[in-house]
Amino acid sequence: MGGVGTVSCLDCDFAQEVTSFTHGGRSSNTGVQCQACGQFTSIFYTRPTLNVSDGYDHNKTLSELVTEDWPVRIGKLLGHLDFYQEMMNEPGRAGERSGWLAKIDEARRELSAVPTEQIQALELKHQAEKAADDAQYDCECGGRRVNKKPLFCPSCRSIKLQYKVRYMT
Ligand SMILES: [Zn+2]
Numbered sequence: 001m002g003g004v005g006t007v008s009c010l011d012c013d014f015a016q017e018v019t020s021f022t023h024g025g026r027s028s029n030t031g032v033q034c035q036a037c038g039q040f041t042s043i044f045y046t047r048p049t050l051n052v053s054d055g056y057d058h059n060k061t062l063s064e065l066v067t068e069d070w071p072v073r074i075g076k077l078l079g080h081l082d083f084y085q086e087m088m089n090e091p092g093r094a095g096e097r098s099g100w101l102a103k104i105d106e107a108r109r110e111l112s113a114v115p116t117e118q119i120q121a122l123e124l125k126h127q128a129e130k131a132a133d134d135a136q137y138d139c140e141c142g143g144r145r146v147n148k149k150p151l152f153c154p155s156c157r158s159i160k161l162q163y164k165v166r167y168m169t
């Protein structure tokens with residue numbers, strides 16, 4: 001389900017426009033409903049550390065990228081390291097290990113251009129951005145917001161809700 005639409009209640013006259021799910025280039029917007037008070041709202045993510053410049057090419061290595069794109073590339077390399085290191089522990093796949101080791105080596109070599117402090121600072125930023133996004137799921141009423149489709153009418157609590165998409169994104 002994606003797009004902007006209207007939620008209306010079949011048992012009362014409640015109607016509200018909601019954004020169910022829209023993606024912008026550098027951010028995304030998700031429609032959520034508080035499970036406790038029923039309020040519909042949109043949460044808006046931005047992840048500055050995941051921003052890339054217009055010329056970004058995910059095949060380019062750090063030395064070929066402008067520094068503003070480094071955080072994304074570094075994040076990707078760290079992801080590779082985690083992934084392949086985990087694969088190394090998979091039983092019964094010894095034949096593939098030399099390939100994984102080569103990938104690990106490659107990622108380590110590329111990352112060696114980056115000071116450890118910079119990597120640590122980036123990881124902290126990632127965590128802070130994630131926590132900020134997560135905090136948006138907490139409603140002022142103390143309830144928790146969910147991003148499934150509308151669950152109940154905030155006004156009469158009926159579950160007979162209709163969702164009409166006005167346009168898709
Ligand atoms: Zn609430």
Ligand SMILES: [Zn+2]
Pocket residue numbers: 009010011012013014153154155156157158
């Ligand atoms: Zn209602």
